[in-house]
Amino acid sequence: MATSPLGALRVPDVVYRFYERRLAHSLNTAQLPGHIGVVLDGNRRWAKQTGASTAHGHQVGAEKIHEFLHWVAEFHIPVVTLYMLSTENLNRDKAELEPLIRIIADTLRKLAAGLDDGTQLKVHPVGDQRILPAALSELLNETAEATKDNTGLHVNVAIGYGGREEIVDAAKSFLTDASEAGYTLDQAIETLDVDAISDRLYTRGQPDPDLVIRTSGEQRLSGFLMWQSAYSEFYFCEALWPAFRRVDFIRALRDYASRNRRYGA
Numbered sequence: 001m002a003t004s005p006l007g008a009l010r011v012p013d014v015v016y017r018f019y020e021r022r023l024a025h026s027l028n029t030a031q032l033p034g035h036i037g038v039v040l041d042g043n044r045r046w047a048k049q050t051g052a053s054t055a056h057g058h059q060v061g062a063e064k065i066h067e068f069l070h071w072v073a074e075f076h077i078p079v080v081t082l083y084m085l086s087t088e089n090l091n092r093d094k095a096e097l098e099p100l101i102r103i104i105a106d107t108l109r110k111l112a113a114g115l116d117d118g119t120q121l122k123v124h125p126v127g128d129q130r131i132l133p134a135a136l137s138e139l140l141n142e143t144a145e146a147t148k149d150n151t152g153l154h155v156n157v158a159i160g161y162g163g164r165e166e167i168v169d170a171a172k173s174f175l176t177d178a179s180e181a182g183y184t185l186d187q188a189i190e191t192l193d194v195d196a197i198s199d200r201l202y203t204r205g206q207p208d209p210d211l212v213i214r215t216s217g218e219q220r221l222s223g224f225l226m227w228q229s230a231y232s233e234f235y236f237c238e239a240l241w242p243a244f245r246r247v248d249f250i251r252a253l254r255d256y257a258s259r260n261r262r263y264g265a
Helices: 011-025 043-050 054-074 094-113 134-147 163-180 185-191 194-198 246-257
Strands: 035-039 079-086 121-126 153-161 211-214 233-236
Touching (some): 079 094, 094 134, 094 153, 121 134, 163 185, 233 246
Parallel strands (some): 079 153
16 A cells, blocks of 8 residues: 555644744734733643543643743743633642642742743742742742743743732732832822833733733633733633643634734723
């Protein structure tokens, strides 16, 4: 029997890859987002659907992060924020939480080493480290310190993060600064404005996300970057996070590029 000149590559694979390349080449690089936020949702459902353990689902989801960051770097998007562990997640059963914490810690170590193509990552913690296990909080600080001078992709890791808590922390920080400056309550109220809060967020000094992607088909933010995403574009993808593909990411970029952003106007 004659062999195919394509070897082991199936025709559907060839068509799929051709479509993916064509989609990527059609993107207008001038219309790509500068900051992408991602809600990495669906690890547990993926594990259930595939008959795997929940821990394995989280592990596969963690491995997807590195693959995803390659795609982000490929399209020269400078900032990405990954929603890895919410404040609510910390209330999960100990049997699930402990392996998840270990997987997150291992992921941080890999991020500190950069991508396997040599791309450096600047890792910035986003969240309330006071509520995290001490060892994880220490590792976050060590990772941030070790990568602070890297000039590659800026990666915010939202771990122990809650959007409401972030805004409350920013307000508390403002009031503390006002008190230390000797302001009266009336004077503090008078100087409180949008910038006063923005300058005290976990992401202060960074651009707000242009695009927020959530996987798994859920169409809500779950408290992710509530303040920063006021004028973000949202893209909800049906794929569960471990099954999220490069073509899904390109589709999100294409959808974003096709929108007319009016910033509330």
